Amino acid sequence: MVNSKRLRHCVAVGAFLIACTALYGSAAVQDKPAQDKPAHPLDVPYVPTPPNVVEAMLKMAHVTPSDTVYDLGCGDGRIVVMAAEKYGAHGVGIDLDPQRITEANENAKAARVTDKVKFIVGDVFTSDFSQATVVTMYLLPSVNEKLMPKLKAMKPGTRIVTHAFTFGDEWPYEQKQDVDGKTIYFWTVK
Ligand SMILES: C[S@@+](CC[C@H](N)C(=O)[O-])C[C@H]1O[C@@H](n2cnc3c(N)ncnc32)[C@H](O)[C@@H]1O
Numbered sequence: 133m134v135n136s137k138r139l140r141h142c143v144a145v146g147a148f149l150i151a152c153t154a155l156y157g158s159a160a161v162q163d164k165p166a167q168d169k170p171a172h173p174l175d176v177p178y179v180p181t182p183p184n185v186v187e188a189m190l191k192m193a194h195v196t197p198s199d200t201v202y203d204l205g206c207g208d209g210r211i212v213v214m215a216a217e218k219y220g221a222h223g224v225g226i227d228l229d230p231q232r233i234t235e236a237n238e239n240a241k242a243a244r245v246t247d248k249v250k251f252i253v254g255d256v257f258t259s260d261f262s263q264a265t266v267v268t269m270y271l272l273p274s275v276n277e278k279l280m281p282k283l284k285a286m287k288p289g290t291r292i293v294t295h296a297f298t299f300g301d302e303w304p305y306e307q308k309q310d311v312d313g314k315t316i317y318f319w320t321v322k
Contacts, residue, residue: 172255189293199265200266227253228256261282270296283321
């Protein structure tokens with residue numbers, strides 16, 4: 133008998149990898165000048181979260197103007213930009229790929245939230261995100277699990293929302309929501 137939780141997990145990872153293959157099949161990520169290249173291979177390929185899912189993630193975390201939202205592996209900055217534009221929060225996005233950070237800064241400028249947000253070229257494993265009141269992540273299960281000790285050691289009350297993947301059985305989620313076929317999860321640091 134196939135364990136249905138394990139099957140759902142495999143389907144989610146499979147769907148993510150198919151989306152990655154589609155994106156990476158394009159020329160967009162190839163032949164970049166050296167200064168635009170990540171310092172080392174990405175631990176997670178770039179797949180953006182759809183806007184309606186971003187909105188659901190920010191609602192799930194009850195983001196307000198007093199929050200500082202960190203998106204670990206921020207891509208084009210859409211989560212942090214929406215947190216500032218729609219919910220008045222401050223935000224920081226960290227991504228290993230300088231090209232993504234260029235796009236994030238352009239998106240912040242277009243949304244007129246450059247006074248509220250900051251984007252940093254950096255590695256999620258070595259970056260300091262201890263000032264976050266909300267952490268958002270769309271990474272892979274293995275990356276989530278590697279970050280778990282640092283997240284669990286954050287200030288009590290820090291909220292964490294992930295798209296698609298959890299921390300495994302070791303840190304059960306408090307809430308789960310399906311959004312148009314995507315799944316998001318919520319934790320609070322105790
Ligand atoms: C699945 S995308 C998510 C993008 C964005 N958070 C969103 O939800 O739309 C994962 C992102 O993580 C970045 N990434 C991969 N490995 C990283 C690392 N070690 N440190 C920082 N960012 C990383 C990739 O460049 C990519 O933009």
